[in-house]
Amino acid sequence: MRTNGHSGGRARRRACVALALAPGLALCVAYRLTSPPALAPMPAGTALLDRDGLPLRIVLAADDADRRPVAYASVSPWAVKALIAAEDKRFLRHPGIDLFAMARALAQNAVRRRRVSGASTISTQVIRLAEPRPRTWTTKLIESVKALKMERASDKQSILERYVNTAPFGGNLSGMESAARVYFDKAAADLSLAEAALLAGLPQAPARLRPDRHPAAARQRMRYVLDRMAALDFITAEQRLAALRQPLNAGPVPRPFHAPHFCDLAQQRLDRRRGPLRTTLDLGMQREVEAIVATHFRALARERIDGAAAVVIEVESGAVRALIGSPDYFNRERNGMVNSAVAARSPGSALKPFLYALALDRGTLTPGARLDDSPMRLRGMASGNFDGRFRGSVTVREALVLSLNIPALHVVSMNGLRDTVALLRDLGLRTLTRPAEDYGLGIALGGGEVCLLDLANAYACLARQGVYLPYRLTEEDDSGGAAWRIFSPEAAYMVADMLGGQERSLDLYGHIADAELPRFAWKTGTSSGFRDAWTIAWNPRHVVGVWLGNHDGAGSSALIGARSSAPLAADIFRAIGRGAHDPWYAPPAGLRERMTADGDREWHIPGISIPAQATRRAEETLTIVFPVDGSVFSLAPEPCSGRKLFLRAAGMPPSTPLHWFANGRYLGEARNNAPFPWSPQAGAWQLAVVAPCGMRAATGIRVLEGGGRGRE
Numbered sequence: 001m002r003t004n005g006h007s008g009g010r011a012r013r014r015a016c017v018a019l020a021l022a023p024g025l026a027l028c029v030a031y032r033l034t035s036p037p038a039l040a041p042m043p044a045g046t047a048l049l050d051r052d053g054l055p056l057r058i059v060l061a062a063d064d065a066d067r068r069p070v071a072y073a074s075v076s077p078w079a080v081k082a083l084i085a086a087e088d089k090r091f092l093r094h095p096g097i098d099l100f101a102m103a104r105a106l107a108q109n110a111v112r113r114r115r116v117s118g119a120s121t122i123s124t125q126v127i128r129l130a131e132p133r134p135r136t137w138t139t140k141l142i143e144s145v146k147a148l149k150m151e152r153a154s155d156k157q158s159i160l161e162r163y164v165n166t167a168p169f170g171g172n173l174s175g176m177e178s179a180a181r182v183y184f185d186k187a188a189a190d191l192s193l194a195e196a197a198l199l200a201g202l203p204q205a206p207a208r209l210r211p212d213r214h215p216a217a218a219r220q221r222m223r224y225v226l227d228r229m230a231a232l233d234f235i236t237a238e239q240r241l242a243a244l245r246q247p248l249n250a251g252p253v254p255r256p257f258h259a260p261h262f263c264d265l266a267q268q269r270l271d272r273r274r275g276p277l278r279t280t281l282d283l284g285m286q287r288e289v290e291a292i293v294a295t296h297f298r299a300l301a302r303e304r305i306d307g308a309a310a311v312v313i314e315v316e317s318g319a320v321r322a323l324i325g326s327p328d329y330f331n332r333e334r335n336g337m338v339n340s341a342v343a344a345r346s347p348g349s350a351l352k353p354f355l356y357a358l359a360l361d362r363g364t365l366t367p368g369a370r371l372d373d374s375p376m377r378l379r380g381m382a383s384g385n386f387d388g389r390f391r392g393s394v395t396v397r398e399a400l401v402l403s404l405n406i407p408a409l410h411v412v413s414m415n416g417l418r419d420t421v422a423l424l425r426d427l428g429l430r431t432l433t434r435p436a437e438d439y440g441l442g443i444a445l446g447g448g449e450v451c452l453l454d455l456a457n458a459y460a461c462l463a464r465q466g467v468y469l470p471y472r473l474t475e476e477d478d479s480g481g482a483a484w485r486i487f488s489p490e491a492a493y494m495v496a497d498m499l500g501g502q503e504r505s506l507d508l509y510g511h512i513a514d515a516e517l518p519r520f521a522w523k524t525g526t527s528s529g530f531r532d533a534w535t536i537a538w539n540p541r542h543v544v545g546v547w548l549g550n551h552d553g554a555g556s557s558a559l560i561g562a563r564s565s566a567p568l569a570a571d572i573f574r575a576i577g578r579g580a581h582d583p584w585y586a587p588p589a590g591l592r593e594r595m596t597a598d599g600d601r602e603w604h605i606p607g608i609s610i611p612a613q614a615t616r617r618a619e620e621t622l623t624i625v626f627p628v629d630g631s632v633f634s635l636a637p638e639p640c641s642g643r644k645l646f647l648r649a650a651g652m653p654p655s656t657p658l659h660w661f662a663n664g665r666y667l668g669e670a671r672n673n674a675p676f677p678w679s680p681q682a683g684a685w686q687l688a689v690v691a692p693c694g695m696r697a698a699t700g701i702r703v704l705e706g707g708g709r710g711r712e
Contacts, residue, residue: 039130039150042166042174044069047276048263050283051319051475055181055256057263060172066255067174068181069275072161076191079176080160081235082200083167085228088122092156096123096147122163123147125203129166164188167203170210183211183250193235194243198222198250211250218250259286261325261339266473278475280319285312288575289322296568297327300548303558309340310572311456311545315538318460318469322576323453335551344431344449345549348561349386349403350525350534351424353462353495355411355444356400358423361491363609364414367397367498368602371407386526391623395600397498398625398650403524408444417441424448426486427458427468446527456536456545459523463538465585466492489588490605496521496538496585497603518577519584520544522569524561531555535565537573540583544572599654600673622651622658622695624687626675634704635682646675649689649697661688 046059047068061067072080084091090098098121120128124143127150133139150159169179179199180188191199201221202209211218223244230240259281266279289310297308312322325339359365373391375384384390385405391398399407412420420443421436432439432448439447453471461468466487500521518539525534533548546569548559558564591603596612604612625648627633633645649658650673660667660676662685670676682705688698 039126039162042067042069042130044275046267048266049276049278050258050281050286051278051321052283053278054283056258056279056281056283057260058181058255059267061174065172065174066178066182067165068177069165069175070177070188072157072164075161075164075176075188076196078193078196079164079188079191079200081229082193082196082225083122083160083164083176083203085232085234086197086200086225087120087125087203089228089232091122091160094121096149096151097121097144121147123151123159126150126159126162126166129163129168168206169199169202170206170212173206182252182255185251185253192243192246193226193239194222194246194248197225197229197243198248201225211248212252215250219248222248258283259323260329260337261341262286262320262323262473264325264337264339265323265342269473280314280317280321280473280475281323282321285576286322286324289572290324292568292571292575293324293327296571300558300564301327303556304554305548305550305556305558305564306334307338307340307547307549307551308568309343309452309547310568311341311453311543312572312576313456313460313471313543313545315460315463315541315543318457318471319475320453320471320473321542338551340547340549340551341452344451345532345547346446346448346527347450347455347534348446348525348527348532349405349408349444350455350523350536350561351446351450352400352403352408352411352444353499353523354423354427354458355408355415355420356396357462357466357487357491357495358415358420359411360494360605360609361488362415363605365396365411366602366604366609366612367395367494368596368598368600368612369396369610370394371396371399371410373399373404373406375406392621395598395650397602400495400498401501402628405445409441412441412444417443420444421448423486424458427461428454428470429458430454446525452534452545452547455534456543459536459538459545460543461486462492462495462521463540463543464492465489465588488590488605490591490603493585493588493591494603499523500539500584518573518579518582520573520577520582522566524566526559526561529555530557530559533559533561533563533565535561535569537569539573539577540585542573542576544569544576546572598650600650622649622689622691622697624648624689624697624699625650627687627699627701629699629701631701632704633680633701635680644677644679647678647687647689648675649673651697652691652695656691659690661690662686 043061043063043065044067045061045065048056048059050056058066058068088098090100124147127143127146133142165175165177167176168174169176173179173182176199177188179202180186180191183199184191184195198211198218201218201224204221208214209218209221226235226240226243229235230237262281270277289312293308293310300308308324308327310322310324311320313319314321323341325341326334326336328334328336330336356365370393373385373394375390386403390406391404394404394407417440418436421432421439424432424443429450431450431454457471466485466489467483468486469483500519520537520539522535522537526532531549531553535546537544546565548565550556587603590605592606593601594604594612596602627645627647647660652658654672658670660670660678662678662680667678668676680703682703684700684702686698686700688696690696
């Protein structure tokens with residue numbers, strides 16, 4: 001009996017030794033046969049941020065996970081300690097597998113004949129998340145071997161960073177950053193001890209412990225993590241108690257969805273970029289512009305207009321600071337998801353400033369030079385002006401400010417059609433793809449389609465004093481091209497000076513007060529059939545572009561640039577500007593003033609500009625340049641400085657005294673073509689100017705107590 005008992009004891013001991021050695025032998029064999037882990041980067045989503053880092057939109061990764069990778073240093077130290085305490089207390093000491101935990105698990109599972117505990121480490125979990133396999137003993141062996149090899153090739157911090165960015169936290173949340181943003185609306189770097197402990201407990205059973213669905217279970221798991229942290233001396237007893245007392249309200253926080261058309265565009269243009277991406281958008285400005293567009297659109301919708309778009313570009317950098325593609329992104333009936341800021345439409349007269357700038361640069365025109373505004377035919381079709389009137393001989397300034405069509409056609413002919421189209425393409429108007437001959441002289445009147453974003457950026461060239469810079473969508477320069485000069489500073493200044501005069505601001509704002517308002521130049525465009533209304537406004541700081549129209553191309557009598565899009569652009573400029581403190585341009589050093597044959601003063605470029613024109617009108621004709629017949633103004637509220645209109649006439653020698661009348665009442669005399677200041681009251685006014693020779697001109701306007709607006 002003693003012999004048999006002795007033999008049985010030896011057999012049991014041999015069996016135990018064999019059982020203990022078996023895992024080690026298996027590891028050795030597997031280590032030689034298993035290839036090193038190839039830890040490819042996990043597919044990451046894109047977090048589109050505004051210029052200051054505020055989230056705009058979260059784009060899911062290719063596997064539909066909300067994964068927002070961050071650097072190890074961008075995670076709260078509490079979160080790192082909590083994860084180690086919850087998942088792998090000997091992580092910083094073991095080589096990738098925890099032999100003590102494995103021995104304990106084998107013993108417990110053998111005694112109870114079922115799986116009671118595991119021996120996973122953070123390292124083996126990293127392998128499991130990167131290379132998913134069926135859960136078998138063979139899989140565990142492979143994961144252990146690969147964890148050992150990974151630890152030899154990587155440092156502990158890199159492994160922890162990988163785990164922090166890939167561990168599951170419930171639903172499609174992958175990584176601590178996503179979990180912190182969704183559950184607590186903060187970055188992983190800003191987690192408190194209590195928040196970090198709660199999140200660190202989730203990877204064990206993400207579905208069962210989701211704090212937004214199972215708060216009690218998540219809270220219980222958080223207590224366990226805090227207890228482990230205290231036992232490991234990661235925190236003090238006082239810190240543990242304070243964390244347990246902290247009230248927690250874990251989300252889910254709705255994912256951000258701001259500036260939808262801008263974010264759609266950024267995704268399309270920057271499709272290969274992953275991770276946090278700081279865009280150029282200014283979320284505060286975007287919200288201001290959205291509110292202004294919404295206010296205007298309520299009135300426009302009554303006119304059966306369903307489309308509106310607005311763009312703000314920062315002149316110095318070319319950064320797109322605000323972009324609205326439609327009044328309501330989610331309105332399917334009005335095609336709200338269509339981004340009208342990048343849709344090609346006819347610009348009407350909005351291209352004219354570029355044509356004049358080219359002629360000014362070449363010296364073939366000056367602001368005081370004269371152009372013919374007489375009836376002409378274009379490709380067999382009669383061409384006229386918006387108001388149906390012809391003015392005969394007009395100055396370049398008058399032709400551009402009044403947006404006269406016939407003079408613009410002469411300017412295209414003067415510049416050359418091919419050079420004109422080439423210039424527009426150089427300005428980034430990429431939709432002008434047909435041969436120049438297909439457009440003909442009508443390119444000046446909207447004969448080619450452009451999109452608002454490209455057009456606004458073309459105007460930024462003028463605003464930048466002639467330097468073109470591709471617009472950009474990220475704070476990193478993604479424009480894809482260097483800056484180059486297209487116009488001289490002198491030509492760009494003359495265009496801004498003509499389109500940014502005082503009478504222009506008065507007409508645009510619609511009330512007689514400019515002391516508190518930013519000065520800017522502006523140009524409108526109305527396409528044929530009243531299908532599109534455009535306004536582009538600029539100064540040294542910003543370019544504001546506005547488009548109004550219908551997605552199906554239907555026309556509307558309300559779609560006139562000066563009446564609909566111009567007031568919207570003015571209100572945007574008022575909101576984003578610094579009032580009278582906004583800068584304006586100083587005349588470039590290469591510009592000089594001189595007298596024209598008509599006795600007016602004009603800018604010119606010495607050595608380049610044509611001589612002052614000696615031709616006079618065959619027959620002197622007195623005209624009122626400002627205000628334009630039919631204009632409507634509103635008086636700004638008291639008190640307000642500058643409640644005046646500056647009346648201006650042209651067509652007579654400068655020495656001629658001109659006498660002004662309002663509703664038959666004599667106002668006073670002006671000489672040397674100087675503007676005449678007049679302070680009106682609300683009402684209808686018939687203004688008249690009379691020369692000593694008996695020549696007379698008249699215009700009718702209305703002045704409202706408030707709310708009215710002028711028109712070009």
